[in-house]
Amino acid sequence: MRVFQIQDDWGLSHVRLGTRPDPRPGPGQVLLRMKAAAVNYRDLLVPDRGYGSHTGTLPLILLGDGVGEVIECGAGVARVKVGDRVSGEGHLIGMKSRMARAGHFHLDPETRGVGVNVPGAFAEYLRIPAFNAIHLPPEVDDEIGAILDPLGNAVHTALSFDLVGEDVLITGAGPIGIMAAAVCRHVGARHIVVTDINDYRLELCNQVTDAVTVNVSREELRDVMAKLHMQEGFDIGLEMSGAPRAFDQMVDHLIMGGKIALLGIPSGPTTVDWNRVIFKSLTIKGIYGREMFETWYKMIAMLQSGLDVRKVITHRMRAADYAQGFALMKQGSCGKVVLDWA
Numbered sequence: 654m655r656v657f658q659i660q661d662d663w664g665l666s667h668v669r670l671g672t673r674p675d676p677r678p679g680p681g682q683v684l685l686r687m688k689a690a691a692v693n694y695r696d697l698l699v700p701d702r703g704y705g706s707h708t709g710t711l712p713l714i715l716l717g718d719g720v721g722e723v724i725e726c727g728a729g730v731a732r733v734k735v736g737d738r739v740s741g742e743g744h745l746i747g748m749k750s751r752m753a754r755a756g757h758f759h760l761d762p763e764t765r766g767v768g769v770n771v772p773g774a775f776a777e778y779l780r781i782p783a784f785n786a787i788h789l790p791p792e793v794d795d796e797i798g799a800i801l802d803p804l805g806n807a808v809h810t811a812l813s814f815d816l817v818g819e820d821v822l823i824t825g826a827g828p829i830g831i832m833a834a835a836v837c838r839h840v841g842a843r844h845i846v847v848t849d850i851n852d853y854r855l856e857l858c859n860q861v862t863d864a865v866t867v868n869v870s871r872e873e874l875r876d877v878m879a880k881l882h883m884q885e886g887f888d889i890g891l892e893m894s895g896a897p898r899a900f901d902q903m904v905d906h907l908i909m910g911g912k913i914a915l916l917g918i919p920s921g922p923t924t925v926d927w928n929r930v931i932f933k934s935l936t937i938k939g940i941y942g943r944e945m946f947e948t949w950y951k952m953i954a955m956l957q958s959g960l961d962v963r964k965v966i967t968h969r970m971r972a973a974d975y976a977q978g979f980a981l982m983k984q985g986s987c988g989k990v991v992l993d994w995a
């Protein structure tokens with residue numbers, strides 16, 4: 654099969670179109686013929702070994718997010734059958750830990766990532782555990798199916814707290830922040846304010862949602878709150894930039910007793926003024942990935958009931974043009990980039 658893999662040495666410049674023997678599914682596994690894959694923030698970090706301590710060994714097939722058709726099932730697979738159109742949960746879990754055995758699969762410390770430690774989705778064929786295959790209904794076409802992983806991050810983060818009638822501050826208008834804004838609107842938040850320092854991203858957010866967008870490099874959040882007649886502060890904060898400055902701003906503009914879900918990954922250790930967190934009695938929840946499989950259930954149900962995030966896909970390109978897609982992502986001058994194997 655044809656694969657795009659980091660070959661010989663680390664670094665994006667070492668990504669090459671190569672070939673590998675076609676994989677066969679083992680017991681409990683399914684083999685997918687990939688239809689579409691999408692570039693994730695993680696895929697920019699993996700080639701430079703920047704994704705924590707998680708990165709696997711070379712050669713490594715990139716990408717974790719995609720859609721495929723099941724073409725073969727291994728022994729013992731009953732829930733999935735040949736011909737099914739599925740997306741794959743990219744976290745492969747063990748079954749030994751306390752959390753996994755309690756059914757909290759997304760909290761399993763033994764998790765390995767597709768396209769991180771095990772062969773990724775940027776290949777003609779992908780082998781995953783049948784357990785990880787998610788059936789896609791007709792309402793979820795291939796390109797939306799290819800971005801369900803980051804949509805799942807947005808859904809898991811946004812649904813961490815009750816949003817009905819609440820005022821929400823989202824810091825970071827990357828694809829995930831924008832999709833989170835759409836989710837907040839879908840489930841009944843009142844004011845949704847999204848900040849960034851990149852006008853392209855804020856304009857994209859305006860196309861996807863009716864959230865109020867703020868470029869914090871030249872506008873004051875307090876002024877925006879005043880225009881919205883907000884008195885005390887945001888009820889909920891969704892941190893989706895990884896920028897320490899954005900977290901500080903969020904703490905400053907939350908109501909007493911407000912709640913923060915932290916998804917954005919800072920590039921290194923950061924300093925937090927915990928006094929402000931404590932004296933505001935804030936609740937902070939760290940978010941990793943998405944819940945298996947409740948987030949998948951909710952997000953597909955929301956897509957079937959009117960949640961529309963299609964405009965967050967700004968670029969569709971042939972798999973062979975991946976380098977252009979990666980470059981756009983690095984510059985921040987795109988939403989989601991979907992790569993097509995056809």
Ligand code: NAD
Pocket residue numbers: 693694803806824825826827828829830848849850851854869893894895896898899915916917918919940941942943985
């Ligand atoms: P992205 O990098 O495309 O978007 C981040 C946005 O934050 C950018 O548009 C950037 O301009 C903006 N930003 C930078 N400084 C800012 C500031 N001071 N205030 C407001 N915005 C600012 O990332 P994405 O793909 O949308 O993902 C969002 C974040 O979530 C990233 O940090 C990513 O690493 C992280 N992430 C975490 C998980 C997890 O499991 N915890 C999963 C996926 C992504």
